[in-house]
Amino acid sequence: MSDILVSARGLEVHFPLRGGKGVLRAVDGVDLDIYRGETLGLVGESGCGKSTLGNALLRLVPPTAGTVTFDGTDLTALGRRAMREMRRRAGMVFQDPFASLDPRRTVAQTVSEPLEVHGLRSGRRERAARVGELLELVGLDPAVAGRYPHEFSGGQRQRVGIARALAGEPDFLVCDEAIASLDVSVQAQVLNLLRRLQRQLGLTLLFISHDLSAIRHISDRIAVMYLGRIVEIGPASAVGSTPQMPYTQALLSAVPVPHPELERTRQRIVLRGDVPSPAAVPSGCRFRTRCPAAFEPCPDVDPALQPVGTAPDHVAACHLHGVIGTPVDGRTAEDVSAAPVD
Amino acid sequence: MTAVPTPGGIPAAPAPGEPMVARPARPRWRETLGLLVRDRTAATAGLVLLIIIVVAIFDETFASQGPNEQDIPGRLQPPSWSHPFGTDDLGRDILSRVILGASVSLKVGFLSVGLALVVGTLIGLFAGFYGRWVDDALMRIMDVLFAFPAVLLAIAILAIRGPGTSNTIIAIAVVYVPIFARVTRASVLGVREEVYVRASRSIGASDFRLLTRHVLPNAAPPIIVQTSISLAFAVLAEAALSFLGLGTQPPNPSWGLMLAEGNEFINRAWWLAFFPGMAIVVTVLCFNLLGDGLRDVLDPRQRTLMAGGGR
Amino acid sequence: MSAVPLPAADPVLEVEDLRVELRTPRGTAHVVNGLSYAVGQGETVAVVGESGSGKSVSVLAMLGLLPPRVATVTGRAVLQGEDLLTMSPERLRQVRGPGAGLVFQDPMTSLNPVLSIGKQLVEGIRAHDDVPKAVARRRAAELLGEVGLPEPDRALDRFPHELSGGMRQRVVIAIALANSPALLIADEATTALDVTVQAQIIDLVERLQADHGTGVIWITHDLGVVAGIADRVLVMYGGRCVEDGTADDVLERPAHPYTRGLLGSLPDLAAPLDPDGRVPDLATVPGLPPPPTDLPPGCVFWPRCPVRSDPRCETEQPPLVTVGPGTPGRHGHVGRVLEHRAATWYQEGTAR
Numbered sequence A: 001m002s003d004i005l006v007s008a009r010g011l012e013v014h015f016p017l018r019g020g021k022g023v024l025r026a027v028d029g030v031d032l033d034i035y036r037g038e039t040l041g042l043v044g045e046s047g048c049g050k051s052t053l054g055n056a057l058l059r060l061v062p063p064t065a066g067t068v069t070f071d072g073t074d075l076t077a078l079g080r081r082a083m084r085e086m087r088r089r090a091g092m093v094f095q096d097p098f099a100s101l102d103p104r105r106t107v108a109q110t111v112s113e114p115l116e117v118h119g120l121r122s123g124r125r126e127r128a129a130r131v132g133e134l135l136e137l138v139g140l141d142p143a144v145a146g147r148y149p150h151e152f153s154g155g156q157r158q159r160v161g162i163a164r165a166l167a168g169e170p171d172f173l174v175c176d177e178a179i180a181s182l183d184v185s186v187q188a189q190v191l192n193l194l195r196r197l198q199r200q201l202g203l204t205l206l207f208i209s210h211d212l213s214a215i216r217h218i219s220d221r222i223a224v225m226y227l228g229r230i231v232e233i234g235p236a237s238a239v240g241s242t243p244q245m246p247y248t249q250a251l252l253s254a255v256p257v258p259h260p261e262l263e264r265t266r267q268r269i270v271l272r273g274d275v276p277s278p279a280a281v282p283s284g285c286r287f288r289t290r291c292p293a294a295f296e297p298c299p300d301v302d303p304a305l306q307p308v309g310t311a312p313d314h315v316a317a318c319h320l321h322g323v324i325g326t327p328v329d330g331r332t333a334e335d336v337s338a339a340p341v342d
Numbered sequence B: 001m002t003a004v005p006t007p008g009g010i011p012a013a014p015a016p017g018e019p020m021v022a023r024p025a026r027p028r029w030r031e032t033l034g035l036l037v038r039d040r041t042a043a044t045a046g047l048v049l050l051i052i053i054v055v056a057i058f059d060e061t062f063a064s065q066g067p068n069e070q071d072i073p074g075r076l077q078p079p080s081w082s083h084p085f086g087t088d089d090l091g092r093d094i095l096s097r098v099i100l101g102a103s104v105s106l107k108v109g110f111l112s113v114g115l116a117l118v119v120g121t122l123i124g125l126f127a128g129f130y131g132r133w134v135d136d137a138l139m140r141i142m143d144v145l146f147a148f149p150a151v152l153l154a155i156a157i158l159a160i161r162g163p164g165t166s167n168t169i170i171a172i173a174v175v176y177v178p179i180f181a182r183v184t185r186a187s188v189l190g191v192r193e194e195v196y197v198r199a200s201r202s203i204g205a206s207d208f209r210l211l212t213r214h215v216l217p218n219a220a221p222p223i224i225v226q227t228s229i230s231l232a233f234a235v236l237a238e239a240a241l242s243f244l245g246l247g248t249q250p251p252n253p254s255w256g257l258m259l260a261e262g263n264e265f266i267n268r269a270w271w272l273a274f275f276p277g278m279a280i281v282v283t284v285l286c287f288n289l290l291g292d293g294l295r296d297v298l299d300p301r302q303r304t305l306m307a308g309g310g311r
Numbered sequence C: 001m002s003a004v005p006l007p008a009a010d011p012v013l014e015v016e017d018l019r020v021e022l023r024t025p026r027g028t029a030h031v032v033n034g035l036s037y038a039v040g041q042g043e044t045v046a047v048v049g050e051s052g053s054g055k056s057v058s059v060l061a062m063l064g065l066l067p068p069r070v071a072t073v074t075g076r077a078v079l080q081g082e083d084l085l086t087m088s089p090e091r092l093r094q095v096r097g098p099g100a101g102l103v104f105q106d107p108m109t110s111l112n113p114v115l116s117i118g119k120q121l122v123e124g125i126r127a128h129d130d131v132p133k134a135v136a137r138r139r140a141a142e143l144l145g146e147v148g149l150p151e152p153d154r155a156l157d158r159f160p161h162e163l164s165g166g167m168r169q170r171v172v173i174a175i176a177l178a179n180s181p182a183l184l185i186a187d188e189a190t191t192a193l194d195v196t197v198q199a200q201i202i203d204l205v206e207r208l209q210a211d212h213g214t215g216v217i218w219i220t221h222d223l224g225v226v227a228g229i230a231d232r233v234l235v236m237y238g239g240r241c242v243e244d245g246t247a248d249d250v251l252e253r254p255a256h257p258y259t260r261g262l263l264g265s266l267p268d269l270a271a272p273l274d275p276d277g278r279v280p281d282l283a284t285v286p287g288l289p290p291p292p293t294d295l296p297p298g299c300v301f302w303p304r305c306p307v308r309s310d311p312r313c314e315t316e317q318p319p320l321v322t323v324g325p326g327t328p329g330r331h332g333h334v335g336r337v338l339e340h341r342a343a344t345w346y347q348e349g350t351a352r
């Protein structure tokens, strides 16, 4: 197996509910390995805990249980100062390029902040030179360094955000919905840029998005999240074309493709109802309240991730693949994906 | 269908929407000043304030007559060439007293507000940024201070410490500290949650850096506005305290004291109260206008017109 | 060729040469520049284009929702025989409910946060139909059931913030449909929603359309959604229609370089791999749309066009002309061939 850069074990982030009664399980028991040099796509509906997981991996929100290991170091055991130094090695790109840049600081000030914080370049002139390099790296003219964020378009701002994240020469980059608020053509530019940077700098990328097409385009592996848990993970080709968990199947089937003929004939699995609140996670399989294939063990037994399909390293948490119980009318996961239920 | 040419085949198209031209760098303070000058209202207000401050500093030079020089035969003279603002009940030149009063009133205004600004902003900054028990502890103290009516609090302080200019400054400052603390805290609470603060934390910035580089500058606009309002009110408060006999002690002039003294003669000699009153009004107005202008000019977004965009 | 001009046989809405100018500090913004289209009964017309291409402004202008001091609107927009643009404000208000329903991107902005869902629906119903409160309330519950809200009777007493984004958007649709409008305008109605919820909403609109014969204008930049729901597509750029036709024509046989650029920038999983076995990079349209205060004199797309070569591109606006054989129509156009038009001087084979 290849080298693991980031690893989470039993990671939980629970937020106390207002009023003091109960907790909100934003991340609820995640085991995850991210291999050095890979792009891992993290997908799921809004509110399922993607951002919280991304933040918890960088200890930007404190986990309430579990550990995060970064290149062999247990981040959860690190002191404040050591953690701050660690931050040089992991960058983050945020969703909204309009909100993630300080409106009162120039592009140069923003991009050089990591350099100052970690003392990476001594002297004003050297920092300015490095800022120029970084801007060029993300496809911006170094001459714009003195300008303020509001003078840029969304795509350009996102490039500035990426330049800042890269300034510390990190090994790991978390992109949280980095293209969600951009126009289609600009999304393509930023996706290309991220792919180029990843190759050029040998980055390890966690690409969080709710856009499955973008995820399938950029990722080596895809992880699917539902109500604070990873419910399926595997090679992008396997998860993207032969998903094994009913939720992944529904999610994929809901992604519209720009081909009218295909769209007219394609069967969509329309899920009934809304995502349950993460403050009231259903018993057993957390997807059972919306699952078109739920059967008798589902409300009682929480399925664990287990090998599925034919691709190596492809795992899913669903009783259809397990040994407990028999699906009603003897369906298997493959049957369910072949004959979508409405 | 012919395929869209690959990016490599695309002729370099000039993109008019891209604001990519370099702009000569200018020092920020000069740019700020330049913009402030272009804001007509703020510039005028600033100029007037500047004149008032210069006059206050060089009061001895500008005053034609000693402020306490009496001339009983020439008392209660209406404005004339020799006494543009008239004379008071002891025959003192009102213009000279207004000029000398400026230094007292402005000193009280600047020092009391400056003190309150520094202390209040620090308290609000820590309370808002750290939240939890820091917030609870600091803001409960502020609440207690705030619970007293402002004038009563000032009077109480002056009663304990005794009347006089420096005690007036302290009294007014104590009254304004909780106001600055609250304004700052409210503003910081909003800014603290901004993504760019989180972004800066994510690259490993220390709390000190977050507070000084990101939180304070972005939380500043309401504080600036509050400062200009408070400056205005401090001048008025000094007037009120002097009026009650707790602030500046006669025979030294301050605008408030003169207003108080002139009040007695308002029906016979309007100029006694009018000119110090006008001095207060003009100063207060200028502080407010300058504060508004400053707030706008310090915001980079206001500096250039927003580029078009559908959102 | 038996192609008929695009207007539908029995149009609900006919827009002719719609132009909108907005006064801005930077000068006059030409935001919509001569837009013409029609929406037939039960038909869905998708309006696509990048941010700032004038999609929202064009519909806001028709419904008189732009600030009159800033906007100058000319042209015609005939809804069921009446021109919306020359209507009195009073009449326009009457028409808005039963004539045209509007659904915006952010459901929270269209709902009043301090009024219960029921109150808002009842208000909407009674504004155009003088029925007793109890009757309106019963109809409101039915509507919520129709848009698929669980427990519609209880939902009436809930407040907007108690609902999820998808549920809120369904409430907004219910309000828009309260008076069975002839036309439904959805402006980025599903953009902020998850794909799963988006699928539910699209399902809902299609069902209602089939039941009531509602004409739909679906504004979006998601070409996948367009492929699924649109009968016809209108591609907007710089306030102009640069290409229109059936979804099959526009999406499968795009003729305008801009449409091709948009489609090319979407991840395509069927695309062949690079020689080194990697997924190829996406094609992109470099640059940004021109600011509406400063449109180029010739083709609006000229500054970014990868295939501009015709000398007229820079100086002369290309007219919207037929570019293909067209496709047989569906909803309301069965038995007819619908045109495929594009506004470009570019012709196959002439590019470098």
Ligand SMILES: Nc1ncnc2c1ncn2[C@@H]1O[C@H](COP(=O)(O)OP(=O)(O)OP(=O)(O)O)[C@@H](O)[C@H]1O
Pocket (backbone or CB within 6 Å): B308, B309, B310, B311, C022, C023, C024, C029, C031, C049, C050, C051, C052, C053, C054, C055, C056, C057, C058, C070, C292
């Ligand atoms: N009230 C206004 N005053 C001045 N300009 C405006 C106003 N409203 C919109 N515009 C401008 O009109 C143009 C078209 O805006 P519109 O909102 O229709 O675009 P859009 O295609 O809907 O984009 P988006 O996808 O962002 O909603 C933009 O350049 C926008 O900046």
Ligand SMILES: Nc1ncnc2c1ncn2[C@@H]1O[C@H](COP(=O)(O)OP(=O)(O)O)[C@@H](O)[C@H]1O
Pocket (backbone or CB within 6 Å): A015, A024, A025, A026, A044, A045, A046, A047, A048, A049, A050, A051, A052, A053, A278
């Ligand atoms: N600081 C917080 N306090 C309370 N709840 C939170 C906080 N941050 C996130 N949550 C909740 O955690 C869940 C997951 O959030 P998030 O990770 O942001 O979702 P996603 O990124 O998938 O949209 C949501 O229900 C959200 O409301």
Ligand code: SF4
Pocket (backbone or CB within 6 Å): A245, A246, A247, A285, A286, A287, A288, A289, A291, A292, A293, A294, A295, A298, A303, A317, A318, A319, A320
């Ligand atoms: S375990 Fe049961 S409820 Fe969960 S996804 Fe599988 S079939 Fe559905």
Ligand code: SF4
Pocket (backbone or CB within 6 Å): C256, C257, C258, C299, C300, C301, C302, C305, C306, C307, C308, C309, C310, C313, C318, C343, C344, C345, C346
């Ligand atoms: S008219 Fe010319 S510039 Fe415009 S899209 Fe066609 S080829 Fe390109």
Ligand SMILES: [Mg+2]
Pocket (backbone or CB within 6 Å): A050, A051, A177
């Ligand atoms: Mg998120």
Ligand SMILES: [Mg+2]
Pocket (backbone or CB within 6 Å): B310, C055, C056, C187, C188
């Ligand atoms: Mg819009």
